[in-house]
Every structure is written in C-alpha cells, then in structure tokens.
Amino acid sequence: MDLNTILSQLETANEEDIEKLLQQYNRENIHTFSFDQKEETLRSKLCQSVLTVLGRQVQPSCQKTCLETLRILSRDKRVLAPVATREGMLILGGMARLRAGQEEGDNQNSSQDCTQSEEEERVVVEALKCLCNVVYNSPAAQQVSVDVQLAHGLCASLRTARSWHHEVGLFTLRLLFLLSALQPDVRGVLRRQWHAVRLLTEVLELTLDVRWVGPYEAARPDPQALPMPAEDNERAMEALKALFNLTLSEAGGEEDNHQFRLIAAILRHLLMLKTETEEKTEEAHSHAVNLLNNLPVSCLDVLIDVPVQGGQEKYGRKNMDAVQVLLDFMEKRIDKGSNFKEGLTPVLSLLTEGSRHHREIRRYIKAQVLPPLKDVKIRPEIGTTIRNKLVRLMTHVDMGVKQTAAEFLFVLCKESVDNLLKYTGYGNAAGLLVARGLLAGGRGETQYSEDEDSDTEEYKSAKPFINPITGHVEEPMPNPIEEMTEEQKEYEAQKLVNMFDKLSRQNVIRPMGVRPDGTLAPLEETLCDPHEDNSGSDSD
Incomplete structure (x- = not known):
C-alpha cells in the first residue's frame, strides 16, 4: 500500500478504519520491510501519525496494531526522530506500564494494577518490543530514556516478577540490559539508587527456582527432574546479561560482598542445571562464566564450599562439581576450534584466577x-588430552588467546618455570617467559603452598634424555659431520662464521643474551658483569 495514501487516510479515519489500514500495512511489511531511502520522510511522518493515535484514548486492539506498525518502523534508525522525544518515550513507557517519569509513589501503585486482559497484555508486550528497538537504534532515545527515568520504571516492574507473563518479563529484562549496556552512566544509578542488582538477583533466584539449604548453598537439582523450560531459560539469560553490565565496576562494602556471594551461589546452581538442548545449556554456562568473572575472586569459594552436600576428602571436603562443569565447558570451547577470543578466554581467565587464589x-x-x-616420548602439543590442547594454544596466532592459555598453565604449575617447562617444553613456553622476564628461571610473585606432586618413576628415568626445547624424548639423530674430513669441517665452520658476520653487519640479526634478571639484552651488555670487582688490580 502506498504510504501517501495511508498518511492521507489516517488524518480523517475513525478508530476502526485506522486499525484496518495499519493491519494491512503490517501484513505487507512484517517480513519484507524495505529501507528505501526515498520513502524515509514518509515513514518518519507515519511514526508521528501512529504516536498521535496512541496519544488518544483508543481501544487496546487499536493500540496493539499501532504498536506493531511502530515496531516495524523502528527497525530503521533514520525515521525515529518523532519517537525519540520526551512525549514519544512517555507514550511508549505508559503503554508498557512502566510509568516512566512518575514519582516513587506512582511507580509503586503501578505494580498494583488490576489484572490485565489478554489483549491488554499484548499491548504491554508490543510496547516493550518497540522500546527495545527504539533504544537500540537511537542514541537520542537513549538519552531521553535517562531523562524520563525509564530505568526507574523498569526496576518497579522487576518487583512484580512473580506475576509476570513470559514475554512481559523477557522484554522488560531485555530493555534493562540494552539501557545499561548503551548508557554506562545509568549503571551507577541503577546500582545505588534503585538497587537493581538485588532486584535482578531476586528475579534470577525466582526464575531458576532456587531453594536454599544453607548460607549461599542452594539445594542440588533433582537428577530426575525435567530440563529447565525454554521460557525460564530465556528470561534467566536476559537477567544474567543485565547483571553483567551492572557488575562491570565493582562496588565495595559488606552489603555488596553479601550480594556478590549470593549471585555466585545462584550461578553455581545454574551450572548444575540442564536445559532442553545442549546448545542452550552451553549458552547459559557462557553467561554464567562472564558474570563470575565480574565478581570479586574471593567470592569464588562459594562455588566449592557447600557443607550440606559435602565434598571430596582429598580437597579439604570441598565440592568440585561446579569446577568440573567449568572444565568441561572449557574443553568444549577448545574443541570448537573457533571464536577463541570471546568463547574461550573468559572461562580460561576465570579458572586462572580461581586457581591463583583458591588452593x-x-x-x-x-x-x-x-x-x-x-x-614423555610424545611432544606436549600432540594428542587429545586437555594438556595437549592447551599447550597447542600457547602458540596460537591470537596474542590474547596465547597469553591466557599460557598464564592458566603457569598458575597450575604454581608459577614455577621449571614445572611449566616440564609440562610444555621451552619452545611453547618461551613467549610467556619473555613477557614475564623469567627466561633465567624462578617463580612468579604469587605465594603458593609448598606441597608438590611427586614425579612418576617413568618421568624420573626419562628426564636426563628429554629435550628441554620440545619437552619430550627425541629419537637420536645421525651426526651430519661424522663422515666429513677435517678440511670439510673447517670449510663449513668458516662459511657459518662468514654468514653470521654478514647478517650482523647488515643489522639483520643482533646477538642477544640473558641478563641475571631473566630479560633479553644485546650480547655485549650481558657479557659485562656489573658485580665484577675490579678493585684487585695490580696497582698498589
């Protein structure tokens, strides 16, 4: 249908005709919406006309149709100027029952609205969808959302989570996520003034059906229970994403510490749950890992300290079920072989910090x-064990992935260079050792307990024959100069000297050595011993 025709008819049509007109437009554009630049002005006018209709007292069915039209139009960021105004955002906020811009008492009253009909519920859902599109696509709308305190209305809605229908909850949480992601200044207000972290934690606790059996300890999920429903999983993911934004900068204080430990306990419960598909379970675990990385590392003891369920004697009666889930998740991400930076490094960082601070x-x-x-006859990077896979990552082309994998293994070796070389070989570990200034050996700065794993008899017997560069016992290679005459040996040696001299004079290579502190330096500097005492010369 021609947009000029729609606009001319909207000006004089009654409510019923408006609804029919826009329904036809929606059917024609819901799947094949064109961003034709020639019609940009007309679509912007249509946005304004639809808002004008919504500003009047029209029936819920007409409101729903208008909002569907606005949702289709809001895919185009170039036509959102009429919506990205105080009036436009207040209209949409009112339709979404967010009561944006109202006082505290009004927001509290909004949570006590009478039960909505199914049609009224669809109006709320469509308004929330529109707000998600508009906020995502329009920086101006983002700023207006701050001005009218849209986030305050969202927090008031969080308090009514027990009465949410699925889509209302889903898009309320998604809108809060978008606003906290796109407007960093809002995060502090959400945390301090409107207690959004606590409210989102309560939503997550309710959605995951957490039952507490002790301080920071949720009851173990029933192995015979059905997987978590897809709708609950969807809402939980949105809550986790919003919490991630709000915990990006840590707050301090005893109250915050309690809240963080509560979140860690809920995330442990989430790690033990299964969803309807393996893909969704992995997605849930990914969001849990991201959020755990934001929490203070001291809170990670909640993952293993579950007295009611008990743990393993050899690990101080700590329960390692959640840690095993994280290890399995890490290995799955390695096996995928792609997107290591976003998919693998968060879990590697989490396990590294957990290992560094929790014995x-x-x-x-x-x-x-x-x-x-x-x-020890096979190179450390060859094979299918987790160790083999991680050692391969130590020479990955992506510097971030390479460093994160190396740091993880280094921490597992208690930051001992000798232990790291034993498991990886010097060639694989060289990058980390150069970066940490540990080429001369030694340990990192972190203090670890003194317990050490004893070497196996097989390793002890093979140790003298292990090539420290490759980290394995190599087959003896034939000596290439055994059959040479003395003249041939002298000729080859002189040729090698000439080659090095030429490369050195052309600055292609520069001989390097290792300082006492383990860092690289030009060879002439390392040959001068700063501690050499020259006072004992022949002079009297």
Missing part, C-alpha cells in the same frame, strides 16, 4: 589438566 580449586584442576607425567 583447592588449583589442586583439583591440576589433577585433571596436568596429571603426573608418564609418557
């Missing part, structure tokens, strides 16, 4: 990833 976590992970060596 039981490190001991458990090391037993799984770096068990005592037995077969």
Whole structure:
C-alpha cells in the first residue's frame, strides 16, 4: 500500500478504519520491510501519525496494531526522530506500564494494577518490543530514556516478577540490559539508587527456582527432574546479561560482598542445571562464566564450599562439581576450534584466577589438566588430552588467546618455570617467559603452598634424555659431520662464521643474551658483569 495514501487516510479515519489500514500495512511489511531511502520522510511522518493515535484514548486492539506498525518502523534508525522525544518515550513507557517519569509513589501503585486482559497484555508486550528497538537504534532515545527515568520504571516492574507473563518479563529484562549496556552512566544509578542488582538477583533466584539449604548453598537439582523450560531459560539469560553490565565496576562494602556471594551461589546452581538442548545449556554456562568473572575472586569459594552436600576428602571436603562443569565447558570451547577470543578466554581467565587464589580449586584442576607425567616420548602439543590442547594454544596466532592459555598453565604449575617447562617444553613456553622476564628461571610473585606432586618413576628415568626445547624424548639423530674430513669441517665452520658476520653487519640479526634478571639484552651488555670487582688490580 502506498504510504501517501495511508498518511492521507489516517488524518480523517475513525478508530476502526485506522486499525484496518495499519493491519494491512503490517501484513505487507512484517517480513519484507524495505529501507528505501526515498520513502524515509514518509515513514518518519507515519511514526508521528501512529504516536498521535496512541496519544488518544483508543481501544487496546487499536493500540496493539499501532504498536506493531511502530515496531516495524523502528527497525530503521533514520525515521525515529518523532519517537525519540520526551512525549514519544512517555507514550511508549505508559503503554508498557512502566510509568516512566512518575514519582516513587506512582511507580509503586503501578505494580498494583488490576489484572490485565489478554489483549491488554499484548499491548504491554508490543510496547516493550518497540522500546527495545527504539533504544537500540537511537542514541537520542537513549538519552531521553535517562531523562524520563525509564530505568526507574523498569526496576518497579522487576518487583512484580512473580506475576509476570513470559514475554512481559523477557522484554522488560531485555530493555534493562540494552539501557545499561548503551548508557554506562545509568549503571551507577541503577546500582545505588534503585538497587537493581538485588532486584535482578531476586528475579534470577525466582526464575531458576532456587531453594536454599544453607548460607549461599542452594539445594542440588533433582537428577530426575525435567530440563529447565525454554521460557525460564530465556528470561534467566536476559537477567544474567543485565547483571553483567551492572557488575562491570565493582562496588565495595559488606552489603555488596553479601550480594556478590549470593549471585555466585545462584550461578553455581545454574551450572548444575540442564536445559532442553545442549546448545542452550552451553549458552547459559557462557553467561554464567562472564558474570563470575565480574565478581570479586574471593567470592569464588562459594562455588566449592557447600557443607550440606559435602565434598571430596582429598580437597579439604570441598565440592568440585561446579569446577568440573567449568572444565568441561572449557574443553568444549577448545574443541570448537573457533571464536577463541570471546568463547574461550573468559572461562580460561576465570579458572586462572580461581586457581591463583583458591588452593583447592588449583589442586583439583591440576589433577585433571596436568596429571603426573608418564609418557614423555610424545611432544606436549600432540594428542587429545586437555594438556595437549592447551599447550597447542600457547602458540596460537591470537596474542590474547596465547597469553591466557599460557598464564592458566603457569598458575597450575604454581608459577614455577621449571614445572611449566616440564609440562610444555621451552619452545611453547618461551613467549610467556619473555613477557614475564623469567627466561633465567624462578617463580612468579604469587605465594603458593609448598606441597608438590611427586614425579612418576617413568618421568624420573626419562628426564636426563628429554629435550628441554620440545619437552619430550627425541629419537637420536645421525651426526651430519661424522663422515666429513677435517678440511670439510673447517670449510663449513668458516662459511657459518662468514654468514653470521654478514647478517650482523647488515643489522639483520643482533646477538642477544640473558641478563641475571631473566630479560633479553644485546650480547655485549650481558657479557659485562656489573658485580665484577675490579678493585684487585695490580696497582698498589
């Protein structure tokens, strides 16, 4: 239908005709909406006309149709000027029952609205969808949302989560996520003034049906229970994404510490749940990992400290079920072989920090990833074990992935260079050692307990024959100069000297050495011993 025709008829049509007119437009454009630049002005006028209709007292069915039209139009960021105004955002906020711009008492009253009909519910959902599109596509609308305190209305809605229908809850949480992602200044207000972290935690607790059996300990999920419904999983993911934004900058204080530990306990519960598909379960675990990375590392003890359920004697009676889930998740991400930066590095960073600060976590992970060596005839990067896969990542082309994998293994070795070289070989570990200034050996700065895994008899017997560069026992290679005459040996040696001299004079290569502190330096500097005492010269 021609937009000029629609606009001319909207000016004089009654409510019923408006609804029919826009329904036809929606059917024609819902799947094949064209962003034709020639009609940009007309679509912008249509936005304004639809808002004008919504500003009048029309029936819910007409409101729903108008909002569907506005949702289709809001895909085009160039036509949103009429909506990205105080009046436009207040109209949409009112339709979504967010009561944006109203006082605290009015917001509280809004949560006590009478039960909505199904048609009124669809109006709320369509308004929330429109707001999501408009806020995402229009920086001007984002700023207006701040001015009219749209986030305040969203927090008031969070308090009514128990009475939410699925889509109302889903798009309320999605809108809060978008606003907190696109307007960083709003995050502080949401945390401090409107207690959004606590409200989102309560929504997550309700959605995941958490039942507490002790401080920061949720009851173990029933193995025979059905997987988490898809709708609950969807809302939980949106809540996790919003919480991620709000916890990006840590707050301090005892109250915050309690809230963070509560979140960690809920995330542990989430890690133990299954959804309807393996793909959705992995997505849930990915969001849980991202949020756990934002929490203070001291809170990670909640993942293993579950007294009611009990744990393993060898790990101080700590429960390692959640850590094992994280290890399995890490290995799945490695096996995917792509998107390591976003998909793998968060879980590697989480396990690294958990291992660095929590002895039981490190001991458990090391037993799984770096068990005592037995077969040292195969290079560390060859094979299908987790160790083999991680060692391969130590030479990955992406610097971030390479460094994160190396740091993880280094922490598992208690930041001991000798232990790291034992499991990876010097060639794979060289990048980390150069970056940390540890080429001369030693340990990192972090303090670890003194317990050490004893070497296996197989490793002890093979140790003298291990090539420290490759990290494995190599087959003896034939000596290429055995059959040479003395004249041939002298000729080859002189040729090699000439080649190095030429490359050095052309600055192609520069001989380097290792300082006492383990860093690289030009060879002439390392040959001068700063501690050499020259006072004992022949002079009297």
